[in-house]
Amino acid sequence: MTVHLIAGGAGFIGVNLAAALLDRGDEVLVLDDLSRGSIANMAALRGRNGFGFIEADCSDPDTLDVALGVNRFDQVWHMAANSDIPAGVADYRVDLRQTFMTTVALLDVMKRRGRTRIHFASSSAIYGDHGERLIHEDIGPLQPISNYGAMKLASEAQLRAAKEAWLEEVSVFRFPNVIGVPATHGVILDFIRKLVATPDRLDVLGNGTQQKAYLHVSDLVAGMLHIADRREPYAVYNIGPTDDGVTVRFIAETVRDQFRPAAAIQFGEGNRGWVGDVPKFAYSVERLLATGWQPRLGSREAVLKAVAEIIAQETR
Amino acid sequence: MTVHLIAGGAGFIGVNLAAALLDRGDEVLVLDDLSRGSIANMAALRGRNGFGFIEADCSDPDTLDVALGVNRFDQVWHMAANSDIPAGVADYRVDLRQTFMTTVALLDVMKRRGRTRIHFASSSAIYGDHGERLIHEDIGPLQPISNYGAMKLASEAQLRAAKEAWLEEVSVFRFPNVIGVPATHGVILDFIRKLVATPDRLDVLGNGTQQKAYLHVSDLVAGMLHIADRREPYAVYNIGPTDDGVTVRFIAETVRDQFRPAAAIQFGEGNRGWVGDVPKFAYSVERLLATGWQPRLGSREAVLKAVAEIIAQETR
Numbered sequence: 001m002t003v004h005l006i007a008g009g010a011g012f013i014g015v016n017l018a019a020a021l022l023d024r025g026d027e028v029l030v031l032d033d034l035s036r037g038s039i040a041n042m043a044a045l046r047g048r049n050g051f052g053f054i055e056a057d058c059s060d061p062d063t064l065d066v067a068l069g070v071n072r073f074d075q076v077w078h079m080a081a082n083s084d085i086p087a088g089v090a091d092y093r094v095d096l097r098q099t100f101m102t103t104v105a106l107l108d109v110m111k112r113r114g115r116t117r118i119h120f121a122s123s124s125a126i127y128g129d130h131g132e133r134l135i136h137e138d139i140g141p142l143q144p145i146s147n148y149g150a151m152k153l154a155s156e157a158q159l160r161a162a163k164e165a166w167l168e169e170v171s172v173f174r175f176p177n178v179i180g181v182p183a184t185h186g187v188i189l190d191f192i193r194k195l196v197a198t199p200d201r202l203d204v205l206g207n208g209t210q211q212k213a214y215l216h217v218s219d220l221v222a223g224m225l226h227i228a229d230r231r232e233p234y235a236v237y238n239i240g241p242t243d244d245g246v247t248v249r250f251i252a253e254t255v256r257d258q259f260r261p262a263a264a265i266q267f268g269e270g271n272r273g274w275v276g277d278v279p280k281f282a283y284s285v286e287r288l289l290a291t292g293w294q295p296r297l298g299s300r301e302a303v304l305k306a307v308a309e310i311i312a313q314e315t316r
Numbered sequence: 317m318t319v320h321l322i323a324g325g326a327g328f329i330g331v332n333l334a335a336a337l338l339d340r341g342d343e344v345l346v347l348d349d350l351s352r353g354s355i356a357n358m359a360a361l362r363g364r365n366g367f368g369f370i371e372a373d374c375s376d377p378d379t380l381d382v383a384l385g386v387n388r389f390d391q392v393w394h395m396a397a398n399s400d401i402p403a404g405v406a407d408y409r410v411d412l413r414q415t416f417m418t419t420v421a422l423l424d425v426m427k428r429r430g431r432t433r434i435h436f437a438s439s440s441a442i443y444g445d446h447g448e449r450l451i452h453e454d455i456g457p458l459q460p461i462s463n464y465g466a467m468k469l470a471s472e473a474q475l476r477a478a479k480e481a482w483l484e485e486v487s488v489f490r491f492p493n494v495i496g497v498p499a500t501h502g503v504i505l506d507f508i509r510k511l512v513a514t515p516d517r518l519d520v521l522g523n524g525t526q527q528k529a530y531l532h533v534s535d536l537v538a539g540m541l542h543i544a545d546r547r548e549p550y551a552v553y554n555i556g557p558t559d560d561g562v563t564v565r566f567i568a569e570t571v572r573d574q575f576r577p578a579a580a581i582q583f584g585e586g587n588r589g590w591v592g593d594v595p596k597f598a599y600s601v602e603r604l605l606a607t608g609w610q611p612r613l614g615s616r617e618a619v620l621k622a623v624a625e626i627i628a629q630e631t632r
Binding site for chain 1: 405408412416420423424442444453454455456457458459460461462463465466467469470473474476477478480481552
């Protein structure tokens with residue numbers, strides 16, 4: 001019986017991954033400090049056969065080692081990170097600890113326990129702004145413009161060096177915005193909450209032309225499992241839809257139409273919402289497509305589905 | 317009067333940089349924890365007008381802030397790093413603290429004090445093995461194979477994100493092996509010390525065909541100053557000779573010829589000396605040449621000069 005350790009497993013992506021692994025008949029041990037993840041997120045996992053949870057700070061090797069105790073695990077999924085990019089821009093220590101030191105600490109306990117297989121949730125934020133250039137996995141230079149992206153890149157670098165020395169299998173998943181439930185942050189949730197507060201008006205940061213690719217969490221999890229099952233020694237894959245994304249305007253209008261059809265949308269100026277937020281993004285998933293897999297949903301379908309799911313979550 | 321803060325300024329490159337800055341009439345404040353740097357290295361700097369030294373651990377923001385006290389500085393040269401790559405491969409904490417956390421801590425004290433100009437000694441180790449491909453600054457993917465290279469890349473990532481948020485001028489120097497005096501480590505010093513121990517025999521790791529580019533420290537310092545003087549907002553430059561390097565065999569023979577002409581050289585097998593050591597390396601300095609500057613010495617001349625200097629140092 002394979003036991004999967006999921007660091008950050010009480011977060012949005014972690015709980016979806018945990019459910020999929022349990023569906024396969026594997027066992028799952030979630031590690032989470034509950035700073036961003038929550039017990040509530042794990043509601044559908046509690047009581048399932050083969051599911052376990054340990055509350056632990058994953059950013060310190062010794063704390064993590066003690067917290068793991070005698071629990072056995074075979075492979076690690078590293079989903080722990082700061083998910084609030086502006087918070088990480090305001091204070092670099094947030095991403096240093098939550099996004100990078102978690103990688104360091106997980107590698108430390110893996111090495112101590114002789115575990116050599118890790119899957120890492122990296123990010124398209126490692127690339128930075130490449131204008132209209134198509135962003136494939138081997139592009140350079142890498143110029144992350146947020147501390148979040150910087151610490152994801154730092155994590156990849158540490159993994160790569162550990163692969164040279166002692167790790168046997170590493171998967172690195174770089175993905176853009178992922179949407180679905182349980183939603184804890186992101187533009188869709190922001191818009192819905194704004195419309196709860198002021199049902200007749202939706203104020204949007206920027207002029208709405210900012211365009212991004214969106215991946216539904218169900219596709220992300222399926223893609224990660226597909227890549228992990230290939231057992232490549234060092235797999236680096238962009239995971240995303242095959243389209244080039246939808247605009248903030250489309251998302252605002254979708255939320256308005258599904259939730260408060262009479263509300264007026266007010267756009268701001270410029271095409272950036274905040275420091276660290278990259279405008280247009282041409283993201284290549286050719287490497288992934290070449291393996292014979294592709295996401296079921298495009299950006300547009302992912303947004304339509306996630307908006308319905310998050311409205312249901314917020315009005316439950 | 318410009319005051320230059322040199323972190324790691326008691327190390328090999330730091331003391332050469334400090335001397336050059338004092339030669340220009342600027343002031344220099346060296347920060348060093350003396351773990352790898354030393355008072356002896358600073359012998360030629362002591363007593364010079366405008367030179368100051370503070371012993372401090374540069375890897376912790378609060379320690380660094382207290383140690384700096386009321387000392388004023390205008391710009392920072394970040395030369396602090398673990399210089400023992402195999403030690404960093406054996407224990408990741410060495411490069412985590414000495415190579416990466418020094419960057420974090422320096423940025424922290426700069427931000428607190430409103431200083432926005434930093435020059436960073438990165439490394440060709442961030443690139444990893446690209447086979448026969450020419451390594452220019454924008455190449456991808458970046459796959460460092462040592463913890464040293466990983467933590468230099470992590471540092472670059474952190475600098476890039478800070479540039480987006482608040483830094484005004486960043487220079488990133490990526491250089492290969494740098495040689496000269498005061499020598500504290502490296503292949504030339506190793507060979508000389510082996511010949512001191514066993515004057516009739518020099519055992520070489522690997523078959524001697526491993527080829528690398530070597531830059532003399534005098535050229536490195538001149539190149540860094542040249543780039544810094546251009547005041548680009550975000551300057552990333554390979555600094556190296558225009559040739560593609562010399563072999564370990566050439567270095568061994570040069571040391572033997574200059575130091576113990578009667579000694580027998582014994583080569584090992586394979587073309588790698590240790591984990592994290594990249595074999596052949598085609599390093600592009602086109603971007604640097606395009607600015608109208610080039611090193612005075614090629615790899616061959618740099619080795620000849622450094623061997624003579626290090627023999628003098630070791631037999632003083």
